Amino acid sequence: MQKPDSLIFDMDGTLWDAVDTYAHSWNVVFQEMGIEKHIDRSVIAPMVGWEGKKVIETLMPEFDQQKRLDIYATVNDRRHLLIGDMGGILYDGVREGLPLLAQKYKVFILSNCAKGIIQQFIKWAGIEQYITDELAYGVNFMPKHHNIKLLTHKHKLTHPYYIGDTAGDGEQTRLAGIPFVFVSYGFGTTADYDLKFDDFTSLTNYFVNL
Structure with a gap:
């Protein structure tokens, strides 16, 4: 593999865990709409990373x-509000690592979430200055391999790596034709x-010292 010039991160399961907030947003809306349905963490967690x-x-x-x-x-709509109030759990090392990585690489976030959620996450985490750009599935409803190529073309990236936590992330990265970096602490296995x-x-130590 050639040395990367950029790192494209998945969000859920890679940078943070907001499953409880996501589940709560569903339940709030079900209650508002009179739908007798309740979703808990065990239902949502296996779906993290899926397209909407x-x-x-x-x-x-x-x-x-x-x-x-x-x-x-x-x-x-509810989730936009709830993320600001409830947030999620930022994984250990993310807050300290992103500034170091951003000194050496262009850093991006690309997720299968709804439009605006990545921006909400970035604001909640206070990492605006470290992220070059972001792209969510909800912007164009296209799969990750397509959106990886969009970011690559837009920013003239030569050797991007994609970093994610599921087999689906790996499959989409292969389709995009770039290296896949797997983090084992998230929601999936591969x-x-x-x-x-x-x-x-x-991860930070590896890429900072590469």
Whole structure:
């Protein structure tokens, strides 16, 4: 592998854990809409990293697609507010590591979340000055491999690496034709990776000293 000029991070399961906030946003909306349904962490956690279309089909099979989309839009509106109040759990080493990585590489965040959620996360975490750009699935409803290429083209990146925590992240990274860095502390497992780290500090040390 060639030395990277940029690092593109997944968000959920890679930089933070906001599953409890996500679950709460669904339950608030279900209650508001009179829908007798309750979702807890155990339901949401396995879906982290999925594209929105798959999430709503799995969570709400009893509704037609338009109803699912309407509910999902409302959930995301509530989520924008809740992230500011509830936040999530930033993984150990992220707050200290990103400034060091940003001194050496262009740093990006690319996630399968709704539009605006990455921006909310960046603001909540106070890491605005370290992130060159971000792109969410909800902006164009395209898969990660497509959006990785968009960021690569937009910023004229020569050797980006993608860093994520699921097999799906790895598959999408392969489709984009770039190296995949797997972090094992997130929500998924995979044996297909170019590099693997068990904590963010180890990842930081590796790339800072590369």
